[in-house]
Amino acid sequence: MNKTEPYVTLTIENAVGFIEFFHPAHNSLPSDLLAELAKTISDADVNDDIKIIVLKSGGDRTFCAGASFNELISINDEEIGKKFFSGFANVINAMRKCSKLIIGRIQGKTVGGGVGLAAATDYCFATKYAAIKLSELNVGIGPFVVGPAIERKIGVSALSQIAIDANTFYEPKWAQSKGLFMQVYDSADEMDGAILSLAENLCAYNPEAMKEIKNMLWKGTENWDELLAERAAISGRLVLSEFTKETLKRFK
Template sequence: MPRLPHHGVRTPRRLPEGRQAGRTRRSRARRLRVVPRPRRRPREAGRGARGHDRLAHRQVRLLRDPPDLRKLPRSGQRPGLRVRGGEEDRGAEARDEAAGRDAADAGLGRDPERDLGGLAGARLRARRRPGLSVANVRSDDDARGVRTITIDRESRRNALDRATLDELEAALRDAASPGVRVVVLRGAGTQAFSAGADLKELLAHETLDDRRRHFDGVARVIRAMHELPAPVVARVQGFALAGGCGVAVAADFTIAAESAVFGLPEIGIGLLPMVVSAPILRATGSRKVVLDLVLSGRRVGAEEALRLGLASRVVPDARLDAEVDELAGQLASLSPAALRLGKEAIYAMAEMEYGAALRYLREMIVLTATTEDAREGISAFFEKREPRWTGR
């Protein structure tokens, strides 16, 4: 046995000689003994119950989140789930655009725009200017600068499959041109604005990446509406459910017919409306309202949607087109610069602390006052004439 240091070691007290002679074996057994602690032998990986548990957890983690998808971990993010970062988004877009150019040069298939999917196909389809019309989305312009984008899948209640979402995003991006002052978004027919995701396509997805691309399409459409300089007016008649409800509510103006029905019924089939919960929370401003709609899956009529903040206006069905047309014409007659800066400021302000919002809005009104449209509008007011907007 190795020599031990005296520090911290208890030394047995010495007993008188008489008592030492009478000690028994039992008393000697109770004597304090200090022995060195044996070193713990390293456990071999995978041995024992804990090793098997660790191995099982690792296998589940690899199945749920493969190593090639765990490149950019985010702080505070739930383990096993990863949101694609901005650098990856830009890299994917660049690769898709390059693939689109290569495919177009090679004359892939009879229709290169139909052969390509994802953002590559969307970018290629977006090259069609006013009068854009593809398989599931149709765009039409009028002389006032109002562009009407129609989700044209009436037989499927304008369901949002991946191809439709790609085309819808492309149509919205294409509307970011000086000649477009207002965008009206509607569904074909009178039965539905959009009934949400195409469940047949969703059931056919086999990989995590397929599902990610599917649900990312709704997020890209909502982001495209918010980033569009022109205001977006959603014309809602019939059903606006699930993803269709989120797209309708995310518009800058939501004009609903009295027959319109809003709802998030995904909970009934074991899913959740995660992406569209963000614009609905922003519109209603109430966590209680979002929890009610998401977890109960109930549907609400147009009047209740107006009270909750899901709709801007509710009009009789017979007057829906006239109301949307009047609003679009009114917006088209205003300063494009003021509309653009105002829309940007309101969305940015919603994410700020109150004091920071006041300082930001002060700078935005200073910026607005320096535009050519502001000077033209003030001059036209004093000269009692109609302003001639330039959008600058």
Template structure:
């Protein structure tokens, strides 16, 4: 089954594009501000992952971000500073929860393609994939504490992927970890010297998985993510924590200072 992607021009609101062919479902997202993720893109991305996972022709999912530059800068700061109450704050951070849950509950393996730096919520999306492949310049960091909040929503999936020690190191010391560190700790499964090699590796693995037994992969997927059955409630609770903290004077000043750099 082939499902040609729509190809809208990249506007100020960004896009999510899909293409399903030869058993591979590709879901590409992009935002002109460093591939950041405003609420509407998070909701669209979660819905698209779910929809493509239910497409009969998609036996493996590939999740890249569009264009060059950073892979993903995480939350969209303009939207963060516009949050005016706790309900709105929880709703925004729940967007990341929605994407994480869609990825780990899809019956197919999800491969993340990391072509550049990844920060904050992006690290959570990478951790929510079943296999991540990156270039050697794809450093990663959790800088939430530096702007007055914390990696609460993405924390459970990062901890499950790289362990408590690795997660706490990233959360406490909000500095960049290079791709070698990410590979050693299991955030990245494979690291390549450039984007061309990365794309070759992604395509080869996706083709191999598309020819594999879908029932076996689905059962393996359930094994990988056992223990996450109650994450709807857990991530909602974590989103409320972030949604409250983002309203504090400390956080607003910290985000303002960060944007002014």
């Protein structure tokens, strides 16, 4: 795989579907890559050769740097803004609706929307390098779209802490203590061994039982199509504010 061009891939090994995304800018996710990722998750859901899904990113450093900064600064009207922020909403909803359990593999730092992706997995592994940050407030918006997924995993109190303290990376052990990460490993190799072991066990379980487990775990999120669209509209409006525009210019 060419590690200079963005991609989303699906590979199947022993009934495990490995979905990998990559972008040379620290695995940030522009709209086209988000759309491809959402479609790949939905396609894996209906693929009878797949029993379990593993979501991962390419490279050995950053898991996901969040939304594409270049796209963010180019937004010039509310409708385009809403569409842009709906990208992560569509991926989270694809993960939520997927009838198969999704294991997360977080090998390094993850920011903003990337934290939302980690939270939307059903069981998430990480390394000791996988610090998390919600930086949205720092640029004049907020983690509105990914907020429900993160709140569902770590609760309102922990979400408020990382959403308000928008300049700070929180250590993986903190994320584990709040329920975002199930296990934290010293190396990616150790993590990968644990992922394969869990996936192998899950592949031997009753698919119908796992589907019902997933339905149970996501109960109460049935309104997320509408909720995340509303949240995307809030972000789409805020990104056009003078404060945010000026802040983004400084970051650029």
